Amino acid sequence: xxxxxxxxxxxxxxxxxxxxxxxxxxxxxxxxxxxxxxxxxxxxxxxxxxxxxxxxxxxxxxxxxxxxxxxxxxxxxxxxxxxxxxxxxxxxxxxxxxxxxxxxxxxxxxxxxxxxxxxxxxxxxxxxxxxxxxxxxxxxxxxxxxxxxxxxxxxxxxxxxxxxxxxxxxxxxxxxxxxxxxxxxxxxxxxxxxxxxxxxxxxxxxxxxxxxxxxxxxxxxxxxxxxxxxxxxxxxxxxxxxxxxxxxxxxxxxxxxxxxxxxxxxxxxxxxxxxxxxxxxxxxxxxxxxxxxxxxxxxxxxxxxxxxxxxxxxxxxxxxxxxxxxxxxxxxxxxxxxxxxxxxxxxxxxxxxxxxxxxxxxxxxxxxxxxxxxxxxxxx
Amino acid sequence: xxxxxxxxxxxxxxxxxxxxxxxxxxxxxxxxxxxxxxxxxxxxxxxxxxxxxxxxxxxxxxxxxxxxxxxxxxxxxxxxxxxxxxxxxxxxxxxxxxxxxxxxxxxxxxxxxxxxxxxxxxxxxxxxxxxxxxxxxxxxxx
Numbered sequence: 001x002x003x004x005x006x007x008x009x010x011x012x013x014x015x016x017x018x019x020x021x022x023x024x025x026x027x028x029x030x031x032x033x034x035x036x037x038x039x040x041x042x043x044x045x046x047x048x049x050x051x052x053x054x055x056x057x058x059x060x061x062x063x064x065x066x067x068x069x070x071x072x073x074x075x076x077x078x079x080x081x082x083x084x085x086x087x088x089x090x091x092x093x094x095x096x097x098x099x100x101x102x103x104x105x106x107x108x109x110x111x112x113x114x115x116x117x118x119x120x121x122x123x124x125x126x127x128x129x130x131x132x133x134x135x136x137x138x139x140x141x142x143x144x145x146x147x148x149x150x151x152x153x154x155x156x157x158x159x160x161x162x163x164x165x166x167x168x169x170x171x172x173x174x175x176x177x178x179x180x181x182x183x184x185x186x187x188x189x190x191x192x193x194x195x196x197x198x199x200x201x202x203x204x205x206x207x208x209x210x211x212x213x214x215x216x217x218x219x220x221x222x223x224x225x226x227x228x229x230x231x232x233x234x235x236x237x238x239x240x241x242x243x244x245x246x247x248x249x250x251x252x253x254x255x256x257x258x259x260x261x262x263x264x265x266x267x268x269x270x271x272x273x274x275x276x277x278x279x280x281x282x283x284x285x286x287x288x289x290x291x292x293x294x295x296x297x298x299x300x301x302x303x304x305x306x307x308x309x310x311x312x313x314x315x316x317x318x319x320x321x322x323x324x325x326x327x328x329x330x331x332x333x334x335x336x337x338x339x340x341x342x343x344x345x346x347x348x349x350x351x352x353x354x355x356x357x358x359x360x361x362x363x364x365x366x367x368x369x370x371x372x373x374x375x376x377x378x379x380x
Numbered sequence: 381x382x383x384x385x386x387x388x389x390x391x392x393x394x395x396x397x398x399x400x401x402x403x404x405x406x407x408x409x410x411x412x413x414x415x416x417x418x419x420x421x422x423x424x425x426x427x428x429x430x431x432x433x434x435x436x437x438x439x440x441x442x443x444x445x446x447x448x449x450x451x452x453x454x455x456x457x458x459x460x461x462x463x464x465x466x467x468x469x470x471x472x473x474x475x476x477x478x479x480x481x482x483x484x485x486x487x488x489x490x491x492x493x494x495x496x497x498x499x500x501x502x503x504x505x506x507x508x509x510x511x512x513x514x515x516x517x518x519x520x521x522x
Contacts (some may be wrong), residue, residue: 113450122418124391126453128504128515129445129466130480138443139469146441146493190443191488236414245406245417246440246470246478 002225003091004216005378007036007209008343011104013327014173014202021053021330024205025104026062028333032100032207037219040064043209044096047086049073050105051331059102069096077368079103080206080335081231084376087210088229097215104205105330112201119242119370133281133369134198136241138190141284145192148299150287152192156183157305158283159197159325165312166326168353171337173202174326197283202328206336208343224346227266228377232258240371254373255279255292255365262363262375263294270294273377274359275345276316277338279367280323290318293365293375317355320345335366335374346380390504390515394418396432397514402501403432404516406477415477434473435499436521442469444488457505471497471518482517496521 009031011024019027025048033040040063048056049072057070075082080103087099112133116126125131144150160180166172183196216223234240237251263269270293278293280286287301295316296304304310310318321327321341324334342362345355362378389397396403407419407428419430448454448463458464467483469491483491484502497518504515 111447111450113453116453122391122421124394124515127455128390128482129449129454129456130468131453132445132449135443135445135468139441142443142469143441143493188444188446190445192443244480245415247414248472248475248478 001213002227003088003210004213005208005224005226005339005343006211006216006219006221007032007038008340009033009035009207010171010337010340011205012171013204013330013333013337016203021050021104021106021203021205022058024106024203025050025056025102025207026059028104028205028207029059029063029100029102032209036209036221038098038209041066042098043068043100044098045069045071045087045090046100046102047071047073047083048100048102049075049079049083049332050103051076051079053104053106053332056102056104075231076370076372077331077366078231078335078372078374079332081229081366081374081376084208084336084339084374085229085231087208088226091210091212097212099210100207101210101336102205102207103332103336105332106203107201107330110201121242121244125244130244131242133241134190134193136243137282137285138193140239141282141288142192144284144288150299150302152184153180154287154302154305155192155197155283156180158280158286159183161311162280162283162319162322162325165320165353166322168351169321169326172322172326173328174322193282193284199281199324199329202330204327204330204333204337206333206340208336208339222347222380224343225379226376227268227379228262228375230258230262230265230376231372231374232261234371238371241369253292254371255289255367258373258375259293259365262377266377266379268361268377272361273316273363274357274361275320275342275355276318276363276365277320277323277341278318278365280319280325281329281367283325285367286318286323289365289367293363312353312355320350320353320355331368335364338364338366339376339378342378346378386510387512387514390513393421393430395501395516397501401435402499402516403435404479404499406431406433417477417479433476433479437471437473437497437518439491439493439495439497440470440472440478441493442467442483442491455505467491482515483519484517485519498522
């Protein structure tokens with residue numbers, strides 16, 4: 001028996017003055033319940049979390065004190081993916097019939113300001129200006145471009161697509177298309193990445209309701225099967241966020257490890273995927289993650305992007321709601337937004353951003369510090 | 381470079397200094413031989429042997445920090461008015477480890493991956509008490 005996603009809810013991403021992160025999570029939860037035709041009292045267990053907006057289990061004060069099992073999840077950028085893994089496992093094991101995965105966040109403006117000690121790093125590392133996630137992505141794509149012949153133009157093409165798609169998605173933050181020249185000529189942030197090539201910390205909330213296949217059939221909702229929900233860390237020798245040193249002998253990063261495990265669990269391969277949401281903290285990340293998730297060989301992205309193969313209507317549409325670039329990154333909700341968008345696409349409910357041709361297999365990938373990845377594969 | 385009581389490194393045990401040829405101090409795992417930087421501290425230190433790393437390497441990757449980082453964690457002396465972008469990146473020390481470092485005396489227009497780099501010790505800031513604080517950096521090898 002498969003685990004199915006029977007209800008989805010989202011609070012619009014971006015900036016919502018006067019509404020807390022928690023309230024955005026509650027909003028999404030109520031929407032997911034209505035979508036599934038379920039009451040909060042029908043939910044047997046919930047896994048939820050935020051990175052910067054407090055404890056998710058406080059949501060029961062708003063949704064109802066039903067005595068359900070509510071487990072708080074705190075796993076950095078994989079918080080949403082980890083909540084989903086918890087809900088998935090609870091149903092897969094047969095312990096429960098209906099489970100919710102929920103994530104929300106509301107970050108202050110500007111870059112993140114992590115404390116070195118929280119990451120097992122010495123104080124001098126933060127003191128002297130290395131404690132910025134943006135530097136990691138810039139250094140990683142800088143080397144990747146040199147090794148695999150990726151141009152600055154390709155970085156801009158990714159961002160151009162993101163803002164185009166974002167303008168079509170009701171839940172996105174950035175609603176204005178931006179042209180390639182504006183992207184290339186905007187303020188340099190961390191070379192080679194300009195302002196329009198980076199996502200920003202933001203706000204938002206997403207809730208997903210999962211149920212056993214039996215229960216999903218009884219509900220009469222479209223059967224969207226969660227074939228894989230995987231969270232993985234890294235191997236020795238990988239290059240990850242906040243690394244004062246890297247091994248000379250290279251090893252696998254979190255993304256290829258999670259991706260391979262997910263394809264194996266789902267029994268499908270990259271060639272079977274009809275739509276993908278890939279972590280795009282910045283436009284170079286999307287390029288590298290295309291290869292790390294097995295969708296193309298290193299360097300092929302240059303051709304793919306020129307041919308618009310990752311646009312809606314292309315060979316493999318990527319980040320159909322504009323991804324992090326157009327939606328911003330509320331850490332606790334970001335990975336669940338990708339799954340939300342995939343469910344919308346598999347239901348054929350994407351409206352102006354719908355992937356044509358009845359997509360059947362949808363893939364999502366989230367990545368973050370200190371080197372964790374969450375991958376899901378959905379099947380209609 | 382001479383040291384007086386008015387000068388100190390950003391952290392003890394990070395590099396040998398003052399010295400005619402300063403070196404970064406890494407840690408070699410006593411079981412596996414794996415080298416890490418910096419040398420681990422606390423309980424973890426017992427599993428590592430401190431090693432002075434090579435002073436010469438090649439540029440592995442780089443970027444430029446174009447905006448003033450948030451404080452904390454950043455503890456540099458700049459204000460939004462005085463801030464100047466700084467280059468940073470990774471330098472591969474052959475056969476040892478790839479270390480993250482500030483890059484000095486570089487022009488981003490001409491930096492290329494693989495170019496020879498060498499260690500240097502540079503002033504980072506002066507404290508309110510007038511103590512000069514030094515950190516490490518790599519510069520193009522001469």
